[in-house]
Amino acid sequence: MSKKAIGSRVFMLVTALLLLGGRAAWASVNSAPQAMHIMEGFLPPLWAAIWFAVALPFWAIGFRQIGRLVREKPESRLLLGLVGAFAFVLSALKIPSVTGSSSHPTGVGLGAIIFGPFMMSVVGAIVLLFQALLLAHGGLTTLGANTVSMAIVGPLVAYGIWRGLRGRLSEGWVVFLAAALADLTTYVVTSVQLALAYPDPASGFMGAFAKFAAIFAVTQIPLAISEGILTVLIFRALRNTAPVEMRALGLEGA
Amino acid sequence: MSAKSANAWVTVALIAIVILLAVAPLFLHRDSEFGGADGEAETAITEIAPDYEPWFSPLWEPPGGETESLLFALQAALGAGFIGYFFGLKRGQRQTAK
Known part of the structure; x- marks a missing residue:
């Protein structure tokens, strides 16, 4: 069986399981919090500061990389705007999920593949800042933590999968996996951050993590698949429409 | 095909x-x-840490659902508008180059 055929069978199986599993999970996750980002004021000051400290070096390197990119490859500016616009659109779409609640994709996988995780930490933070200031979604005090989950660890995962699997699977599948797993990882990290700040009095960090992760995971899996597919669609469009810009960034076609 | x-x-x-x-x-x-209210996440936290008081509140909040949906629609429209501009421009540039 070809790589492609195995891939599509796995995919169909996963989709079918989700549609069935979602129904069962509904009972257990009835009142699931699906806030993508940690809300304003909901991380104790110490943890808020720690996550800012983690995010700062990424921002610093990301800003320098963007500066260099704009100087050396000014033709990539528009493409950088595009990956930002993609994250902007996707994080505005709150999509119903199998658990009976809604959540939104992150849209950072595309930019991580094209520009790497550091520049994406800046782009993602801009999206988060917009939502924190204008929509009271996420927050300023939690901007560091939300940047780490959505704009640093997610893109790192996407970039790692892209670099590691590229050439071994068809490009479409690599892009799909990179974007989908970046989306899922964002939620895992959010759960870790919440569990670190709110360890369960009885079962500690692991207990709290299991609680938060169980809430987020099922809701997010179908959304991660959607995000993966949407990223594949736009990546294919870029291959067709902007091959010169892609080549300039070292993204030659397979 | x-x-x-x-x-x-x-x-x-x-x-x-x-x-x-x-x-x-x-x-x-x-x-x-299909609620997506951020408020629901508070519930899980308050179950684990009942006495936690958020120490900072948003500087500004949309007054209601209508304004919020306006801003979400604006966010999506700005992003989609730019994506459309990008692909239209690139397509035109390629056609001109041919």
Whole structure:
């Protein structure tokens, strides 16, 4: 069986399981919090500061990389705007999920593949800042933590999968996996951050993590698949429409 | 089937899957409102840490659902507008170059 055929069978199986599993999970996750980002004021000051400290070096390197990119490859500016616009659109779409609640994709996988995780930490933070200031979604005090989950660890995962699997699977599948797993990882990290700040009095960090992760995971899996597919669609469009810009960034076609 | 029309079919199929994934839940849970309120996340935290007081509140909050949906629509429209501009521009540039 070809790589492609195995891939599509796995995919169909996963989709079918989700549609069935979602129904069962509904009972257990009835009142699931699906806030993508940690809300304003909901991380104790110490943890808020720690996550800012983690995010700062990424921002610093990301800003320098963007500066260099704009100087050396000014033709990539528009493409950088595009990956930002993609994250902007996707994080505005709150999509119903199998658990009976809604959540939104992150849209950072595309930019991580094209520009790497550091520049994406800046782009993602801009999206988060917009939502924190204008929509009271996420927050300023939690901007560091939300940047780490959505704009640093997610893109790192996407970039790692892209670099590691590229050439071994068809490009479409690599892009799909990179974007989908970046989306899922964002939620895992959010759960870790919440569990670190709110360890369960009885079962500690692991207990709290299991609680938060169980809430987020099922809701997010179908959304991660959607995000993966949407990223594949736009990546294919870029291959067709902007091959010169892609080549300039070292993204030659397979 | 030519490579080009095969590609087009893949695109249509991928879009169909995304729509299915978003629409199917609406029929699986007819009794749900598909809430995405951030307030619900507070519940899980207050279960674990009942005495936690948020120490900072948003500088500004949309006064209600209508204004919030305005801003979300604006966010999506700005992003989609830029994406449309990008692909239109690149397509035009390629046609001119030919």
